[in-house]
Amino acid sequence: MLRRALTIVSLAMTLSAAAPVANAFADSPPSKPKAPETIDPTPPLVPIPGARVSAAGLLVGGQPSRAHLEAIQRAGYRTVISLRTASETGDEGEQPMVERLGMKFVSIPVPGAAGLTEANARSLSRALNARDALPAVVHCLSGQRSAALLGLEAFVVDRVSPAAAIDLAKGLGLTTLEGPLRKRINAICKADPSRNCGGVK
Numbered sequence: 001m002l003r004r005a006l007t008i009v010s011l012a013m014t015l016s017a018a019a020p021v022a023n024a025f026a027d028s029p030p031s032k033p034k035a036p037e038t039i040d041p042t043p044p045l046v047p048i049p050g051a052r053v054s055a056a057g058l059l060v061g062g063q064p065s066r067a068h069l070e071a072i073q074r075a076g077y078r079t080v081i082s083l084r085t086a087s088e089t090g091d092e093g094e095q096p097m098v099e100r101l102g103m104k105f106v107s108i109p110v111p112g113a114a115g116l117t118e119a120n121a122r123s124l125s126r127a128l129n130a131r132d133a134l135p136a137v138v139h140c141l142s143g144q145r146s147a148a149l150l151g152l153e154a155f156v157v158d159r160v161s162p163a164a165a166i167d168l169a170k171g172l173g174l175t176t177l178e179g180p181l182r183k184r185i186n187a188i189c190k191a192d193p194s195r196n197c198g199g200v201k
Contacts, residue, residue, distance in 0.1 A: 043075065045059070046071045046075055046077075046137075048062055048065075048072075048139060048143075049142060050142060050143030052147075052171070056128075057135040058135065058138055058150070060137075061137075061143040061146065062141055062146075063090055063139060063140070064094075064137070069097055073103055076135060077135050077136060077137055078133060078136060079127065079133045080098045080136070081107075081108060081124065081127050081137065081138045082094065082140070083139065083140040083146055083149060084140055085110070085115075108120055108127065112145070112177075116145075116148055116177070116181060116184045117184075120149060120152075121149060121153040138150060144173070144176050145177065147174035147177070148174055148177040150169060151166060151169025151174065155185055161196065161197075162189065165185060166181060169181060
């Protein structure tokens with residue numbers, strides 16, 4: 001009997017102590033859900049020519065059409081980065097349409113293999129690391145310059161190995177510009193002895 005009485009008293013004391021805590025939760029307003037700290041690492045695949053999506057929050061490929069740009073905006077992309085030059089045709093009106101849709105437009109002209117430069121790689125990195133830039137679209141005409149410059153950006157800015165940079169670019173669809181990308185990386189390695197470029201060809 002004594003043991004049972006002590007158990008009942010102990011239970012009553014526990015419930016009494018817990019009551020103010022329960023009431024405090026009941027009286028406080030419901031907390032708002034926190035905004036996600038990072039974007040979706042795999043953004044939606046809008047079917048631009050040669051489209052690829054990356055875990056870095058990028059849609060990479062060729063020239064989007066007007067319908068593609070509308071789909072890109074609906075999918076939540078924030079920035080469109082064009083690597084096409086002023087002398088190219090087929091992208092007339094892209095910048096005003098992108099801006100009218102509420103996205104940011106960035107132009108980094110890359111004239112083929114000659115445009116695979118450290119300066120352009122750093123410009124691409126700055127655009128991608130700007131506030132609220134991601135998720136972003138990086139495009140040229142076919143997607144080759146986009147893939148190659150992203151590989152070069154990884155090598156120059158992120159200082160990944162030559163093999164990792166080339167693999168990244170190939171994963172984004174690189175084919176015809178693989179040779180020029182390897183040549184550029186090799187030239188950077190020769191000029192900068194601090195780089196670990198063992199095995200680059």
